[in-house]
Amino acid sequence: MNARQDGPIPLDAEFDCASGEVLALVGPSGSGKSTLLRTIAGLYRPEHGHVLVNNEIWFDSQKKINLAPQQRSSGFVFQHYALFPHMSAMANIAAAMGHRAPAERNRRAHELLALVNLSGLGQRRPAELSGGQQQRVAVARALARDPAALLLDEPFSAVDRATRQKLYVELAELRRQLLMPMILVTHDLNEAAMLADRMCILRRGKTLQIGSPAEVMTRPKTPEVARLVDIKNIFEGRVLGHDHDRKLTSIDWHGQTLETKYSPDFLLAAPVSWALPMEYVILHRPAPSEPLPHGEQQNFVSGRIVEYVELGPNVSVGIALDGSNSDDRSPLLQMNVPTHVAHHHQLGLRVTIQVSLLADGIHLMPWEPLRR
Amino acid sequence: MDWTALILSLKLAFWTTAVLLPIGVVAARFFAWRRFAGKSLCEALLAVPLVLPPTVLGYYLLVSMGGNSAMGKWFESIAGHSLVFSFSGLLVASIIFNLPFAIQPMQRSFEAIEPDVLSAGACCGMSPWKIFLSIELPLAWPGIVSAMVMTFAHTIGEFGVVLMVGGSIPGETRTIAIAIYDRMQAFDNTRAGMMSAVLLFISLAAIAVAYATTGRYGKRV
Structure with missing residues (x-):
């Protein structure tokens, strides 16, 4: 994907992510990392750029193609999860299964609950779940769409440290089972270094360096990246x-x-x-x-x-x-x-x-x- | 007990609420999520009926809907009768007068929906219509119920605007509030008291229903 515009949110970013790879978008607050994630999902439209997923054009400003979020099969985990508060965990997951036959949805929702270690809690509403459990429901809901790309927007920022450590392990295990590009937005370097195969350092919407965490953190291209x-x-x-x-x-x-x-x-x-x-x-x-x-x-x-x-x-x-x-x-x-x-x-x-x-x-x- | 006046009041309240429900939902969503130049001015204009004396509002409605006004002439040419001093005129006045009572509670409840929750609906593949029915309406429901009850109760009790625009024509524009006033003018305290008690009961029941509905719903969410 690439995205370019002068304002209101300046963007000058370009990156790619292979199937099964975790790419972390890292940068300080206001570096445009969430905006780039939203651009992939179709929740934000930059002036110029393109988003190409599995050879399918999701957005191309030159060709004037801009698929609605509904037409892009992306799984999005929001920072504060954005679960539907009036629905049970099961219903939240099933809500993303419009592409499946109604008879299948229940079985698949149970499978996904088991995948994120939430079996037995399907009937609880989000308010009855802990922060870590809510995050798991959000991941299950994102996967329920059988997405072509999994997009995670600071998914660990709203949980306590102990839960976060547990969720890191779970996500690291989960990613081994998923064969899709995964893009993780975070401002936490350690988190990116632990979970990502490659890091993309952003500042004011601009890609400064992309590389493995070891490479970026020990061989920064510029003093700005080093800082x-x-x-x-x-x-x-x-x-x-x-x-x-x-x-x-x-x-x-x-x-x-x-x-x-x-x-x-x-x-x-x-x-x-x-x-x-x-x-x-x-x-x-x-x-x-x-x-x-x-x-x-x-x-x-x-x-x-x-x-x-x-x-x-x-x-x-x-x-x-x-x-x-x-x-x-x-x-x-x-x-x-x-x-x-x-x-x-x-x-x-x-x-x-x-x-x-x-x-x-x-x-x-x-x-x-x-x-x- | 003036049953005709009571039924007329209930009829007016029902139709006012029924018309304002879709108008309120559309306007509330618009004001909750759209930003445009002059938004504050529009919201201020919508809120005017909250602070304007009902007789003043009634006066302007009477002038703007009267036989000499463009709206009055247009209505008379298609309906065959004048808009003022008719049930239709009363309904139009009641809708305008109740706009803030319908829109404001709904707007607050649409504003309270986290934007990411709606984005999540889109990312889940839900169509805009499905998002509206499955997410927005259930989450805004307490505000919508509250707006409907306020509109209904407020219409039943309205006096100033109704008197100015509709007068007191039995079966056509004499609502229960005006009937109470008429009975008091005639020193008929018994019937005025009985009708006041009925009005009090209806108002209390409406508020109780609203509280019970939104309270129970709030617990579920």
Whole structure:
């Protein structure tokens, strides 16, 4: 599908999803992800674009084709489920079976209730079901239409954390049985990483990057994507050289030479942006008595702790590099340290600390001015 | 007891309610879900009968439906009799007067339906007509019942507009409210009291039916 328009909701998005694949549309509030889902279902009509499902045109602005939602066989799970409150769970599911013979509907509704682990609760109305049970009815109702595509609009946002974990497992199991494209809208990166085969990062209606969760979250195309996938360490540097033999690229970062992943596409002396996920920042022991392991020999950096916030099992630490002054342009390296480790090493504000930045985690991107 | 006046009142209330039911549903859905320039003005105009003294409204209706008005002339040319001081005129006035009583409760209940629920109906493959019958009507039902009861009860008790537009012609325009007034003018307290009691009973019964219906329905939803 693709959709383009200038307003009122700006859109410039394009993506595809294969049968049996889960594609997560991820972005902050107002990034147009729900609008794109609604465009597929026929609940929203952008100015330009097309929606093609199993070689059937559902929408094509050029050919002036725009099938009504009733003519598109999509299964839609709404954010707050949008169950019919005056109908039982069974009736909600059967309501989407207009394409089946009346005699079949009851049997199929029972099958779907069993599929979503709700056998025996068919006669309950939505108000008599818990949030998780309502979500299951909504999924069963979406599947009742025998859809060509399953569309899920933030389906886990209205349930508590414990229920959500359970529903993740159920959806992951369910998807193995479904041979249709599934598009999941979410603003939760972890949710997308857990459930999706590919992620599509959106901002202001524009597709910024599509790829596997691992790829998008460790190799963002631009600093903007890096910020959206919540990488805290995004800095600027300058390319010093490419070592073809060791498969490493060197950059200058505030007078310090860092070795990074081999990225020969970047020109020598060119400014670059780079991102480093926090798990690639390694804390050194204060006074090592043994030789440093290989990882700790890489990109040795020393600094002073200027942010120290305990958040349950982890401590969020901000490190000002040695030699940096207090102006806004000074880089502040962020890392997470398990709380017991932080206590063991007596970390705290103004404590001097040494870390290594693992070269494998340093990802170079086209230069963009930093936004702080 | 003026049975003719009571039957006339019930007849007027029945037809007013019957005509306003479809008009109210269509207008209520329109105002609930459509956005257009001048919507607030239209809604304000519809609400005018709530605050305007009935005699003032009656006066304007009398002038606009009278024999010299375009509407009055047109009606007389096809019906053969004048619109004012007739049951038809009374019905037209009663419909206009009751518009806000019919539309507002229905509009509120259509507004209360979550838009995604209707979208879900479309995504389930339901036709617009099926969505209306299977989802909108059942969910808006308490508001619709409430609007019908209010319209019915309000029409039975209406005095000012009916007197201005219809006068007090027995069997044609003398409703029970006017009959009570006539009896009081004639110092016939017994019959006025009896008719007032009947009116009170009908009003209470109507409200009780509305509450019972919507209350029971609310529990089911």
